[in-house]
Amino acid sequence: xxxxxxxxxxxxxxxxxxFGIVPTVSAMHIMEGYLPGGFCIAWGVLCVPFLIAGxxxxxxxxxxxxxxxxxxxxxxxxxxxxxxxKIPSVTGSCxxxxxxxxxAILFGPSAVxxxxxxxxxFQAILLAHGxxxxxxxxxxxxxxxxxxxxxxxxxxxxxxxxxxKVCVFLAAFLGDLFTYCxxxxxxALAHHADTTFGAAVGxxxxxxxxxxxxxxxxxxxxxxxxxxxxxxxxxxELRAIGYLKEGK
Amino acid sequence: xxxxxxxxxxxxxxYENASEKFAFAVITLCICVMxxxxxxxxxxxxxxxxxxxxxGGVPVxxxxxxxxxxxxxxxxxxxxxxxxxxxxPMDFFAIPLGNWYLTASYHSFFYAVQLILTxxxxxxxxxxxxxxxPMPDILEVLRKLHCPRLLIELMLLIYRFIFVLLDVxxxxxxxxxxxxxxxxxxxxxxxxxxxxSVLMIRAVQRSNRLYDxxxxxxxxxxxxxxxxxxxxxxxxxxxxxxxxxxxFIFAVWRRFFS
Numbered sequence: 001x002x003x004x005x006x007x008x009x010x011x012x013x014x015x016x017x018x019f020g021i022v023p024t025v026s027a028m029h030i031m032e033g034y035l036p037g038g039f040c041i042a043w044g045v046l047c048v049p050f051l052i053a054g055x056x057x058x059x060x061x062x063x064x065x066x067x068x069x070x071x072x073x074x075x076x077x078x079x080x081x082x083x084x085x086k087i088p089s090v091t092g093s094c095x096x097x098x099x100x101x102x103x104a105i106l107f108g109p110s111a112v113x114x115x116x117x118x119x120x121x122f123q124a125i126l127l128a129h130g131x132x133x134x135x136x137x138x139x140x141x142x143x144x145x146x147x148x149x150x151x152x153x154x155x156x157x158x159x160x161x162x163x164x165k166v167c168v169f170l171a172a173f174l175g176d177l178f179t180y181c182x183x184x185x186x187x188a189l190a191h192h193a194d195t196t197f198g199a200a201v202g203x204x205x206x207x208x209x210x211x212x213x214x215x216x217x218x219x220x221x222x223x224x225x226x227x228x229x230x231x232x233x234x235x236x237e238l239r240a241i242g243y244l245k246e247g248k
Numbered sequence: 249x250x251x252x253x254x255x256x257x258x259x260x261x262x263y264e265n266a267s268e269k270f271a272f273a274v275i276t277l278c279i280c281v282m283x284x285x286x287x288x289x290x291x292x293x294x295x296x297x298x299x300x301x302x303x304g305g306v307p308v309x310x311x312x313x314x315x316x317x318x319x320x321x322x323x324x325x326x327x328x329x330x331x332x333x334x335x336x337p338m339d340f341f342a343i344p345l346g347n348w349y350l351t352a353s354y355h356s357f358f359y360a361v362q363l364i365l366t367x368x369x370x371x372x373x374x375x376x377x378x379x380x381x382p383m384p385d386i387l388e389v390l391r392k393l394h395c396p397r398l399l400i401e402l403m404l405l406i407y408r409f410i411f412v413l414l415d416v417x418x419x420x421x422x423x424x425x426x427x428x429x430x431x432x433x434x435x436x437x438x439x440x441x442x443x444x445s446v447l448m449i450r451a452v453q454r455s456n457r458l459y460d461x462x463x464x465x466x467x468x469x470x471x472x473x474x475x476x477x478x479x480x481x482x483x484x485x486x487x488x489x490x491x492x493x494x495x496f497i498f499a500v501w502r503r504f505f506s
Binding site: 028029030031032033034035036037040055058059062066067069070071072073074075076077078080081082084085087088102106114118119121122124125126127128129131132133187191195199200203204206207208211218221222224225226227228229230233234237240241 | 250252253274277278280281282284314317318320321322324325327328329331332359363366367368369370371373374375377378383386396398399401402403405406407408409410412413414417421430433436437438440441442443444445446447448449451452453454455456458459462463469
């Protein structure tokens with residue numbers, strides 16, 4: 001074998017290793033212990049105002065309608081269960097959806113921030129996705145940044161009289177992509193060993209793109225299917241959920 | 249249905265005092281994350297691993313399998329940290345690609361190794377907690393730490409409802425499988441969408457009925473559960489304090505004096 005052939009062989013096997021052994025592709029939870037202490041605290045602090053706002057809004061809603069507490073809890077459990085189920089994926093690896101885009105569209109962003117925090121805690125302890133020290137960073141990307149983008153897009157597009165399916169799809173898809181970009185920025189801020197920050201962001205985006213972009217697409221499609229199903233069969237239930245959004 | 253939940257109810261450390269386990273896991277985790285040293289990570293990985301497997305009675309293979317759960321994330325992010333695409337080769341290795349090099353430096357290589365070890369040992373701390381302590385016990389500890397009451401109540405309800413909904417979801421997906429609901433990619437996507445919407449409808453209906461049932465049993469905003477816990481034992485507290493102080497001193501020594 002010439003030197004060139006060897007090189008190609010090495011590259012090809014590296015490529016195969018990268019994309020061959022990907023046991024579970026879940027939404028991008030930053031793993032336990034992956035961020036240095038300072039960053040864990042900083043991201044946690046950044047979440048606090050959003051969480052307090054969410055907590056206040058939930059508390060206000062519950063004071064007015066005490067019976068919504070079970071509905072709120074069911075919604076949290078729903079987000080957890082949806083994110084723990086295997087979704088059909090093209091590559092055969094098992095992947096999970098975030099569920100936060102769907103949550104934001106159904107329950108509004110303020111309720112999702114608190115529900116997202118609880119769901120992330122449960123995912124860390126019961127499913128080993130994410131972690132306790134990185135919960136601040138994960139909450140920021142998955143329960144605050146993503147849902148706010150999803151919900152904002154959903155409201156704006158609905159106002160602009162875009163077809164409902166398109167607007168749900170775009171909200172869920174772009175919300176997911178935004179979560180992934182925020183996570184890449186979080187990782188790059190903490191770890192840019194011997195490049196600039198910008199190059200590090202690029203690298204993280206590039207490496208996670210093959211798993212995250214298809215996932216976001218599938219999540220968009222599934223969210224549309226779920227919302228359409230609900231619109232067809234569950235008008236009264238949707239009205240009940242509507243109460244959760246009022247306390248913004 | 250959730251493997252970790254089953255394992256922790258069968259753990260031999262299940263009836264130890266929950267605050268002790270929580271404190272041990274969280275303090276060790278903090279030291280491990282703050283220190284960023286391979287030696288500390290190695291010690292923590294060994295100690296928590298031995299405690300979970302030997303004292304807690306979790307099967308070794310199960311434990312090792314769970315340690316590989318975050319492997320995909322670890323693998324991809326290590327690639328992102330180690331490899332660079334540059335025009336000048338770096339000192340560890342360099343594979344030329346036209347005018348550019350796919351290259352890595354020794355510095356980033358050691359950084360990545362240290363990061364992998366730290367992350368794995370942090371995960372083992374988390375596993376110690378989740379493999380020995382059931383969720384209601386953890387919530388009891390959070391209550392003692394003055395977490396807002398509304399939050400604890402929501403968590404308790406969500407924890408309960410997760411199993412209810414998982415049950416419904418598995419029944420639905422079994423019946424979808426029976427009816428060729430996953431015969432090709434298009435149908436399986438459609439089935440998943442239907443599963444999601446039906447699950448939501450069921451959840452809303454159930455939550456209404458559940459509230460009525462709770463109201464009928466004098467629900468006033470708090471759910472009181474009996475916690476079956478041993479009182480804290482001095483010997484164990486002393487051991488935890490001794491271990492974590494030693495670990496802390498070792499971490500500080502590694503960081504500043506060596």
